[in-house]
Amino acid sequence: MSEPIVIVGGGLAGQRCAETLRRCGHEQPIVMVCGEPHRPYDRPPLSKGVLHARQAEETLSFRSADWYDAKGVELLLGVEARDLDHRARLLELSDGTSVPYGQLLIATGARPRGLPMFDGFENVTGLRTVEDARRLRTALVPGARLLVLGAGFIGQEVASAARTAGVHTTVVEAAAAPLGGLLGPELGAWFADLHRSHGVELLLGEQVSGVRREDPPGEIGDRRRVGSVTLASGRTVTCDHVVLGVGVEPSLDWLGASELDRTGVITDVDGRTGIQGVYAAGDAAACFDPLLEEHALGSHWESAGRQGSRVAKAMLGQDPGAPAVSSFWSDLYGTRVQYLGHASLADELTFDGDPGSRSFTATFTREGRPVAVLLAGRPQMLPQARALLAGTAERVFA
Amino acid sequence: MSYVPHIDESACAAHGDCEAIAPEIFRLDDVAVVIGTGGDELMLEAARVCPAVAIRITDEASGERVFP
Numbered sequence: 001m002s003e004p005i006v007i008v009g010g011g012l013a014g015q016r017c018a019e020t021l022r023r024c025g026h027e028q029p030i031v032m033v034c035g036e037p038h039r040p041y042d043r044p045p046l047s048k049g050v051l052h053a054r055q056a057e058e059t060l061s062f063r064s065a066d067w068y069d070a071k072g073v074e075l076l077l078g079v080e081a082r083d084l085d086h087r088a089r090l091l092e093l094s095d096g097t098s099v100p101y102g103q104l105l106i107a108t109g110a111r112p113r114g115l116p117m118f119d120g121f122e123n124v125t126g127l128r129t130v131e132d133a134r135r136l137r138t139a140l141v142p143g144a145r146l147l148v149l150g151a152g153f154i155g156q157e158v159a160s161a162a163r164t165a166g167v168h169t170t171v172v173e174a175a176a177a178p179l180g181g182l183l184g185p186e187l188g189a190w191f192a193d194l195h196r197s198h199g200v201e202l203l204l205g206e207q208v209s210g211v212r213r214e215d216p217p218g219e220i221g222d223r224r225r226v227g228s229v230t231l232a233s234g235r236t237v238t239c240d241h242v243v244l245g246v247g248v249e250p251s252l253d254w255l256g257a258s259e260l261d262r263t264g265v266i267t268d269v270d271g272r273t274g275i276q277g278v279y280a281a282g283d284a285a286a287c288f289d290p291l292l293e294e295h296a297l298g299s300h301w302e303s304a305g306r307q308g309s310r311v312a313k314a315m316l317g318q319d320p321g322a323p324a325v326s327s328f329w330s331d332l333y334g335t336r337v338q339y340l341g342h343a344s345l346a347d348e349l350t351f352d353g354d355p356g357s358r359s360f361t362a363t364f365t366r367e368g369r370p371v372a373v374l375l376a377g378r379p380q381m382l383p384q385a386r387a388l389l390a391g392t393a394e395r396v397f398a
Numbered sequence: 399m400s401y402v403p404h405i406d407e408s409a410c411a412a413h414g415d416c417e418a419i420a421p422e423i424f425r426l427d428d429v430a431v432v433i434g435t436g437g438d439e440l441m442l443e444a445a446r447v448c449p450a451v452a453i454r455i456t457d458e459a460s461g462e463r464v465f466p
Contacts, residue, residue, distance in 0.1 A: 016412065019428035042414075302411040302450070309428055324408055329449050338449075380466045382451040386409065 002028070003100045004074075005315060006091055008081045008254075009107035010034025012042065012301060013282030015062045016308035017105050017315075022071050024316055030073045031099060033091070035108070035251075036129060037078040039065065044301055046133040047154055048331055051161035053137060057130055081108065083256035086275045103277045103315050106255075106265055107308065110248035110283035115149070117211050123225045124242040127154055139241035142166035147229065147239035149208065151178035153330050155245030156191065160332045163198045170201040170237050177204060183343050187362060187374060190355060191332075198333050207232045250284045250297070261286070264297040270320050271311035279315065281307035290323060291371070291389075292342050302326040325389040327382060336379045341372030341389045353378075361385070400458045401438040403445065405430050409452035416444040416453060424453075 005021060007014040010032055018030050034040060041060040049055030068075050076093070083092040084104070092098045112126025123139070125132050136158070139146065146162045148155045151173035162169040175181055177188025178195070195202050214227020228238040252262040260266075260273060264286035271279040271287065281287070282304035286295040303326040310320040327340040335358050346364035353360030359377035363370055373385040407429050416424035423436040424444060430452070445453035445465045455465040 016428055019412075023428050305411055312428075321408075326411070327450065379449075380446075380451060383406075383409065383466055 003089065003102035004029035004031045005103045005105070006030075006099055006101035007032045007105045007107060008091065009105075009109055009282070009284070010036060010038070010040040010075070010077075011107060011109045011282060011304070012040075012062075013109075013285075013304040013308035013311075014105060014107040015040045016305045017107065017281065017312045018071070018073050020309040020312035021316065022073070024313060024318060026312075026316055027072075028102070030071075031076065031101075032073060033076045033079055033081055033093065033099070035078070035080040038130065039063065039068070039075060039077070041130065043128070046130065047127055047157040047161070050130075050133045051137055051140065051158065052164060057134070060130060081254045083254065084258045084260075084278075086258060086278055089277065101277075104279065105271070105308070105311055105315075106252075106260070106273070106278065106280040106284055107282045108251045108254065108284045110250050112154075112244055113247045113249050115208070115244060115246065117208070118226065118242060118244065121211075121213075121224050121226045121242070123240065124244065126244045127158060128248070136241070136243060140165040140167050144168065144240045145238060146170070146241050146243065147172065147237055148243045148245055150245035150247070151175075151191070151195075151202070151204075152245055152247065153179075153328070155243065156195065156332055157330055158243050158245060159195055159200050160198070163195075163200055164333070168201075169199070170203065170239070171195065172203045172206050172208065172231065172237070174207050175204065178202070183339075183362075183374065184349060186349065186355065190376070194332060194335070194358075203231065203235070203237075206235075212236075248283060248298070252284055264295075266295050269310070269323055270314040271307055272314060279311045281311050289342075291325075292345065300326065300328040302328065325386055327386065335377045336375075337377075338375040338379065338382055338385075339372070340382075340385055341370070343372040343374075345371040363388070401441050401455050401464055402458045403432050403441055404454045404456070405432060406452045406454060409450050411450045411452070413449050415447045415449065419444040419447060 039061045045055050080094040090098045118124045125135050145168045148171045151171050159169050178191040180188030208229045209232045210230040212228045250264050265280035267280050267285050267287050269288045271281045286297045289296040313320040327338050329338045343364045345366050348365045350363050362374040364372035370388045410429040414426045417426045420440045422434050424430050425433045445455050
């Protein structure tokens with residue numbers, strides 16, 4: 001095959017795909033289409049080390065420019081995909097050119113979901129790109145007032161970084177507890193208590209009903225700033241900066257007229273789509289999950305990387321092996337929280353250790369079979385938790 | 399210098415923390431690989447910070463597992 005393998009997206013899934021292709025002996029050209037003007041970089045540090053100013057931006061890149069040269073991976077930086085013509089095997093780009101491909105990986109990731117009432121305000125950010133992190137870090141000065149909308153993992157990590165930086169932090173969450181929908185009320189209460197004990201004002205079962213604009217004094221022009229928000233309960237929260245942490249949606253608008261689903265490209269466990277030679281991985285993909293027995297959006301860091309690697313092997317006709325149980329981790333106020341599996345499948349939750357403490361294991365079971373584990377402050381228990389769930393996964397695959 | 403590291407490839411998610419801490423012992427490809435040796439403490443530190451707990455360390459002399 002003489003046409004290159006084209007990877008659309010410069011995130012983790014695309015990067016791992018390129019690395020695995022080369023490690024497995026693929027010698028044909030590889031092209032990565034990266035919408036951002038940066039070499040592929042790692043995003044978890046944005047909400048972890050970078051916000052805490054413990055990690056410099058320069059260290060985020062997965063690889064040096066020399067690596068891409070040496071490996072024969074061509075980077076198109078600051079170029080976005082515009083359309084996919086899978087019949088002609090052509091990818092159209094934002095610079096007006098098009099690239100022919102032999103095989104293609106869709107790995108354009110996701111973007112933070114916006115809220116229309118916050119559109120156009122300069123002191124409102126999501127947290128997805130290095131530019132987002134830079135803007136947010138500038139806002140995290142001692143004494144500043146930060147409003148975080150959404151108490152998912154991103155919202156919680158931002159709150160943790162903000163409190164550590166001495167910022168007055170208010171978190172507004174529509175659900176009755178942080179992650180309550182995912183992990184249940186008991187663990188939801190644990191997360192709520194963790195934040196409140198570190199001085200976060202956590203407003204649960206609340207929603208924003210209105211935004212009050214307060215532009216900087218003496219400024220002429222259209223710098224629009226949020227000065228405060230009104231909540232459904234009637235309460236007012238004043239703020240210097242707002243972070244939107246209300247979920248993400250796949251960045252797939254560019255698929256244009258293609259028949260692939262723009263709400264998440266459906267794939268099998270190895271990332272194959274319904275179109276020959278076209279694969280998807282990471283946040284843009286709704287990959288088949290054997291444990292859930294359905295297609296699932298919203299892969300996190302580890303699964304995005306693993307999916308990228310699996311796609312590479314599938315492209316080369318090599319066996320990707322059994323899919324691993326991926327874990328997700330978060331660092332909140334110095335406590336490492338790790339989550340594996342799918343708590344949504346569970347009918348029972350048991351604890352090892354005191355769930356009121358900062359160190360315990362929560363095991364979710366379904367008909368006595370472990371389906372998910374949450375570790376708080378017990379990073380070394382991860383291999384055991386993984387083995388526990390791998391047993392379940394093996395039974396499912398068998 | 400008596401500890402020996404082993405990477406569990408199925409667990410390694412290529413976070414890269416081991417390479418950052420001990421570049422003379424670990425190198426990151428699409429998974430981490432052991433490329434050399436180094437001090438016991440450094441090796442242990444790399445194993446401890448690995449978010450995937452994919453580094454197993456054994457004591458070469460006794461054959462006993464040191465971590466995790």
